[in-house]
Amino acid sequence: MGVYDLIHKSWKTLRTAINALLHLNRTFEALVARINHGPPLPNRNPIKSYWLENPPFQGLVDAQSNELPTETDVIIIGSGITGAAVARSLLQESKRKGRDINITVLEARDICSGATGRNGGHIKVSPHESFEAFEKKFGTERAVSLTKFQLRHLECLTELCRSENFVEAECRVVETVDLFVDQKAFDKACHTLGRMKTLLPEFAMHSYQQKDAREKFAVSGHVVGALSYRAGAIWPYRFVTAVWNKLLQEYAGQITIETNTPVLSVQRGQSSGRSYKVYTDRGVIVCTHVVHATNAWMGHLLPSLKSKSTGTRAHMSAQNPGYHGYQGFHGDRSWSIVYGDNDYDYMTQRPSPDGMGDIMLGGGTFRSKDNGLDQIGVWDDSQIDAFTSAHLAGILPIIFSSKTQQPNTQKSARSLQQHWSGIIALTADSLPFVGELDAGLSGRGSVTEDASEWISAGYNGQGMVYAWLCGTALGIIITGSEHEDIPASPGFPGGVLSEWFPKEMLLDRKRYDKIDILDLADEL
Structure with a gap:
């Protein structure tokens, strides 16, 4: 091998290395751009998931009122396992306390068609x-x-399915x-x-x-x-739709589900004593509380979380x-x-x-x-x-x-x-975001004692050992019962919230300021 051959071989090796580094840099730049852009509304025509075929509650698939309600107490955005857990917890705890509550569930597509159904x-x-x-x-x-906390989900979900006879869930x-x-x-x-x-x-x-x-x-x-x-x-899809079906029967008149009703924006405002205006493609609803149960899509309505999570x-x-x-x-x-x-x-x-x-x-x-x-x-x-x-x-x-x-x-x-795909959420510290969103996190002005935005999202691909009890805990927090010793029941551990819900999952300002989604590389 001559000098020319050695130089040529060395140059080819160097060029290959340079091209690899350039490709890696372009890949990283494209990744950062996608993360910073954040999520759009969910695609209206996702690939059909096996789980969604032959639904046991056909009437729930595209459930929708003839007219969109104009006001409600609580709007839950998202109809997957988190939304179902929050709604059930709110309704049961309000009943235990002798309070009236009205809930409207808004889903951008058919019921439970996001990560839970996929x-x-x-x-x-x-x-x-x-x-x-x-x-x-x-x-x-x-x-x-x-x-x-993760392990507790097995007992909670199997006990709930057994007690409610949710045989279609195959739990x-x-x-x-x-x-x-x-x-x-x-x-x-x-x-x-x-x-x-x-x-x-x-x-x-x-x-x-x-x-x-x-x-x-x-x-x-x-x-x-x-x-x-x-x-x-x-x-999972049949479990969640069985829960929704049960809630609609047990709390008739207190809960409505509006599928194929994407939320375009949330704004602070005063109307009929309510504090929020939720804009959908079917009209506007005023409410007292807004719950974000959108998992990977949280950044669409909460831009401040785009730097803390991604899909x-x-x-x-x-x-x-x-x-x-x-x-x-x-x-x-x-x-x-x-x-x-x-x-x-x-x-x-x-x-x-x-x-x-x-x-x-x-x-x-x-x-x-x-x-x-x-x-x-x-x-x-x-x-x-x-x-x-x-x-x-x-x-x-x-x-x-x-x-x-x-x-x-x-x-x-x-x-x-x-085969099909689904979108999971990744958070910067690999833990869910649960709790009240202060004015800085929501970007929508002051929060009052009687009105606020809330979140339970970001399960990092482990939704079945996070989402149910995170949503249940959020319902307890919204009703102000987190310090009460609540009796155990199917699907609910019972006791004071701090005894079974880890504080590390609460999203407060200190945690928010500490994390950045680009640090996710250290987690993977």
């Missing part, structure tokens, strides 16, 4: 993924409290299995597991090394180890199980496939008599062209990312061994039935 259906806490991050920020004691306790394909990630999880046995002895986890994991869970040699523990699974497009699929090791569990098992820190797919199987229930598989977060960066700051759920969906369509035969399965020509081979 997620994975897991009621799952994975402490080996989150505990150390909690502990680093808040200390061991508070990390335990935050983890217990159930499952054995969940985390399958690791990276040894370093597995070793780290096992270390955390050792600490959990002391810090959270009521949360039992079991570990399996490669050989035992392969035999017990019928997985391939790519799996280096597994953890199993107790979790839950649910049909990201996530992906889900529904697949026929075919002949693989996960069939035959009749819906009582769920899985995660863990590739590394904060990098995993998640999977449930619907119950069925023959164990061939549909597989619900989501994830592929870092499989897009720009390793997931091109999905952050994206609020369009009318499209999917081809690379991510291709990953979800092809991963199961790689992870699950078919050697133990006997071919059966009477059953169809595995196939992709449906």
Whole structure:
């Protein structure tokens, strides 16, 4: 090789490195621009989610009054799990106190068509993924409290579905299995597991090394180890619509739901003793309280939160199980496939008599062209990312061994039935935003004792172990009952709020000033 060849080769290497850096810079600049722009209104024609098919309460899908109410006590913006939890909490607590309350729910699209109607259906806490991050920020004691809050959702949701006979929600306790394909990630999880046995002895986890994991869970040699523990699974859309249906029956005349009624703006004003004017594309409603239950879309009506949160497009699929090791569990098992820190797919199987229930598989977060960066700051759920969906369509035969399965020509081979996207919220410190919005946070002037704006949003892709009790807590706060010892009931832990709701999730000025969404890189 001559001098010219050496120089040419060196120059090609340098040019490749420069181009890579330029591409990374352009990718980052585009990401920052999307985040700063913030969310638009939700797309009116999102991809159809599997969960939304064959709704059990057809009349709720596009529920709408002949005429939009002109005034109400509380407007809840958003009809997903948070909105349902806030409404239920407000109505029940007002009834307990002997007060009258009127609620109007505003939804930009069909009912529950946002993240709740598009997620994975897991009621799952994975402490080996989150505990150390909690502990680093808040200390061991508070990390335990935050983890217990997440864990409490399994009991609350299963008890509620059982007591109300919400059979259509398919809410159930499952054995969940985390399958690791990276040894370093597995070793780290096992270390955390050792600490959990002391810090959270009521949360039992079991570990399996490669050989035992392969035999017990019928997985391939790519799996280096597994953890199993107790979790839950649910049909989230049917659960939420069952709650709305129950509330409309029980509190007839006190609550109305207005779907396909996007909110254009919120303004302070005085009319008939009310303090807010909410402008929609169907007219104006005056009210006393406004509740933002819009998760990733919070920045649309609250511009001050655009620098504290963003949205990201996530992906889900529904697949026929075919002949693989996960069939035959009749819906009582769920899985995660863990590739590394904060990098995993998640999977449930619907119950069925023959164990061939549909597989619900989501994830592929870092499989897009720009390793997931091109999905952050994206609020369009009318499209999917081809690379991510291709990953979800092809991963199961790689992870699950078919050697133990006997071919059966009477059953169809595995196939992709449906894929769709949904928008999840990311907050700068990876915790939800819950509580009252002061004048600076809302940008709409002074807040009075009797009128205010409120928020429960920003679940960082873990809505099923955050949203229900965050929304319930917000209802307690709005009614001024946070210091009262309230009796427990299905779906509600009972007691004084501070006993079960971690203070770290309250959005106050100190927390707001401390965080910035561009610091999210430290979280990922």
